Amino acid sequence: MRVSPLSVLPVVLGAGLFVAYWFLPFVTQPELGPSTAAFVSADRDNNVLELETDGAQLILFGAAVTLIAGVWGLTNAQHSRAVAAVTAVGGVLVLEYFAVFFLSYRRDEGTYLAAMGVGFWIMLALGAVMVLQLALPRPQVPAEYRLSTLLANQESAIVVALVVLFVTIGLSNPRFLAERNLLDILQGNAYVAVAAIGMSMVIITGNIDISVGSLIGLLAIISGRLAVGDAPVVVAWTVPLTVGAGVGALIGWLVAYLKIPSIVVTLGMLSILKGVLIIWTSGQRVTGMPEAYYLAQWRPLGIPTPILFMVGLTLLAALWLRYSGLGRAFYALGGNAEAARLSGFSGTRLTMQVFILNGVFAGIAAVLYATQLNVIQPTPPTSLELFVITSAVVGGVSILGGKGTVIGAMLAAILLNTIRSGMIFVNVSPFWIQAVQGLLILVTVLIDLVRRNRQML
Amino acid sequence: MSSDAQIRAPSPIQRLRTVLFSQEGILFLILVVVVAVLAGRSDAFFTPRNLLNQGRLMSEVGLVALPMTFIIITGGIDLSVGSILGLCAVLLGVLWGGLGLPLGLVLVLVLLVGVLAGLFNALLIVRVGVPPLIMTLATLALYRGLAQGISEARSVTGYPEWFFRFGQGNVAGLPTQLGLFIVMAILAAVVLRSTTLGRTLYAIGNNPVGARFSGLPVGRNLALIYAFSGLMAALAAIIFVSRVTTTRSDMGSGLELDAIAAVVLGGTSIFGGKGSILGTVIGLVLIQLLKNGLALMGVTSDATIIVIGTMLILAILVNNFIQNRRAGI
Incomplete structure (x- = not known):
């Protein structure tokens, strides 16, 4: 069986996210909640940033989603379009974390932006690549892999609607994304x-x-x-x-x-x-x-x-x-x-x-x-x-x-x-x-x- | 020899049998039996006063059931009528009490809103091809939501005296709304039986594609009956508000099911192509009198809905049985 490089990409991306999450110079400050994970240690002492969002978990979710989609794509080559869509959802989750992070960061007028670790930029890049994955042309049937096919069936249309809702509402009120509220929903x-x-x-x-x-x-x-x-x-x-x-x-x-x-x-x-x-x-x-x-x-x-x-x-x-x-x-x-x-x-x-x-x-x-x-x-x-x-x-x-x-x-x-x-x-x-x-x-x-x-x- | 038998005009007895064993005939017999039983059980039941009062109470559902008959005959359904009623009732209160417009103008505006709400249903059903059940399910939520949003749980009271004539007054010895309902029912029956529009509705219900290919204005007729449905719901809203003298956003919830029950009990096929206004009216009267009669016998009003539900299924069952027998013979 010939495996195209593109179908391996989600697996690599997912695994990369997991690795990045655990090993890159992130600092978790339990007293501030896990969403502070994207900071490096600089200026940690006067950190007043507080987010109720369990933001860092979004990265884990995104990584898991992408990895599962990747493995699925490897075993079922004909579902590559669906894999691309799911990978993109994982990417949106990762990107969303940064959106949430940036918003509260700006609100608090902190000074850490330059000090943020390499992990931040890697993750951002990964998230972007995962979203791009959907738009990338496929060698087999190129015409079918445009962004418009994301709405190919009602299930994925609803997933898109859900993601859009979570991102927009989450951006205007990060508390919406708190674990307790998500479970309530x-x-x-x-x-x-x-x-x-x-x-x-x-x-x-x-x-x-x-x-x-x-x-x-x-x-x-x-x-x-x-x-x-x-x-x-x-x-x-x-x-x-x-x-x-x-x-x-x-x-x-x-x-x-x-x-x-x-x-x-x-x-x-x-x-x-x-x-x-x-x-x-x-x-x-x-x-x-x-x-x-x-x-x-x-x-x-x-x-x-x-x-x-x-x-x-x-x-x-x-x-x-x-x-x-x-x-x-x-x-x-x-x-x-x-x-x-x-x-x-x-x-x-x-x-x-x-x-x-x-x-x-x-x-x-x-x-x-x-x-x-x-x-x-x-x-x-x-x-x-x-x-x-x-x-x-x-x-x-x-x-x-x-x-x-x-x-x-x-x-x-x-x-x-x-x-x-x-x-x-x-x-x-x-x-x-x-x-x-x-x-x-x-x-x-x-x-x-x-x-x-x-x-x- | 059999061809002779077919050509021969039906004898009076055959004619009587046709009438008796028609959907409406059977229902009418059931109605007579029910009335007889109920009248025997309670002295207060079979009095003009009580019957007229029941007529007053059933008119709102009745007005909505008329266009519902049309719609179901075309194979459609309109679940949004209860919500249109709620929306119109709330608008009546807000436009008059909140904005201070003259009540006469408000009534016209409310009727207009009803028509627009019906037309909006028709627009997507006809132009986009949304199945009526889904379209009106969505607008059931939408219109009710608008009613809640506009009213913000406030109710408006204190209407002028003349306004109560619609819901509480009498015209020529009949409750106003009952008179209105009878006029509308006769009009609807004539339209359905004897006009091109009416016959077109049956054609649409039997075979929508065939109707379209025959050059019938299917879209225009559907728009017309859904708008009619909205108009009747708005009219029912005015009567409702006039009868209970206040407006609330939850008015008319569940009305659509009452109306559909009356229509279906009246023998209109839910698949379209069959049905009559007379059947709907008998179904309506049957349900209302059952409710009232059982209540007078001391049955709680909650128990009566069990009887009505059973009645609905049984009536269809008996009718199916008889129609099958007739078709077999």
């Missing part, structure tokens, strides 16, 4: 992202489920009541999944075997579930669950469990949809139901299965939602189902069926929460947040559509 919408996995599958098969918000609310209460009622914690966690699967089976049966359109069935189900929920709880919150119950408050390895669930389940679901027979069949059913039937797939069974799966994911989302706070509200957040559907749709899942990935849905769920959190950090009046969010949803959807139209030409 990822954590806040994690259960929405989990529910969006099931929703994406449902939409991929050409159906829709608008009852998922009420279902999550109901399952959360079931889980909480069980925990309060001295059921073992594991039971309180798993019963919502099975009940969710049961409700999903009922919806699937009505849609698949009795041929009622899914939007009608779930519209009815929305009313039924909401009614059951309100009668059952009579507006009472559920509190007093045992200590061991709060699954979503655990932090194994310092990472909150909702994030682990979100990322883990999304990756699993993405691989499963991509490579398993059933996963491919969902795409086939949504793409062309008649062709799928003629190819030997049973549309009715697939529809049943996808709604059952959706119910299970709603169950997991419900457990995450129920355990994140010490009380469970009697009603789920308003228009939760719309948030879930919006995540899937903004993530590039085509409402006409047959297209989209769950990774896009997860990224979109993160994007929505980033927008919400970012607006607060740049002092947008809280009353206007939803308007900005609506506008951005519109913009992402339009980008997706314009791109698809262009691809068709």
